[in-house]
Amino acid sequence: MKVRWKVSKLNLKQRAFADEYIITGNAYQSAIKAGYSENYAKNAQEKLVEKGGKVSEYIKDKLKEIQLERHLTMEEALAITASIAKGEPQRFEKVIRDPESNEVIEREVSEYSAGFKERNQALEHFYKINAAFIDKQQVEVTETPVFVDDLSDADG
Known part of the structure; x- marks a missing residue:
């Protein structure tokens, strides 16, 4: 689901x-980078983010869109589980970025194949999700159950 925003709702500085701000979470730095004065930037958090106006609304909508794009569907989760159960190599990527410029300093890609224990756990998980372990039985009770008080009245 993509959130559609009309470009005319925000001016260039606001956008x-x-x-x-979505990238850094720092209102002051974001305001300076967008071209606002230092004076205005000092109160950017209050004026642009917390005020609840169209900038705040845009930020909330974009964050929601990003979250939806990162959401793992049930089909994707089952495909990953099945891949692990089959013993297919899983690819991992480790990225180290410069904290100031956000540039990639180091990137390491490696593959890992699950061992027997992990593959077995993936199979069990896959079958549990698909209800393969559930033996469904339908039982009908036609008589009214009778409860017997198994505590005797020994004290009289």
Whole structure:
């Protein structure tokens, strides 16, 4: 689900601020980078984010869109589980970024194949999800159950 925003709702500075704020979470830095004055940037958190106006609304909608894009569907989760159960190599990527420029400093890609224990767990998980372990039985009770009080009245 993509959130559609009309470009005319935000001016260029507002949009630049919002996009930078989504990346950094720093209102002051985002305002400066978007072209606002230092004076205005000092209160950017309050004026642009907390105020609840169109910039705040845009930020919330974009964050929701990003979250939806990262959401793992049931089909994707089952495909990963099945891949592990089959012993297919799983690819991992480790990325180290410069904290100031956000540039990639180091990237390491490796593959790992699950062992017997992990493959067996993946199979069990896959079958549990698909209800393969459930032996469904339908029982009908036609008589009214009678409960017997098994505590005797020994004290009298």
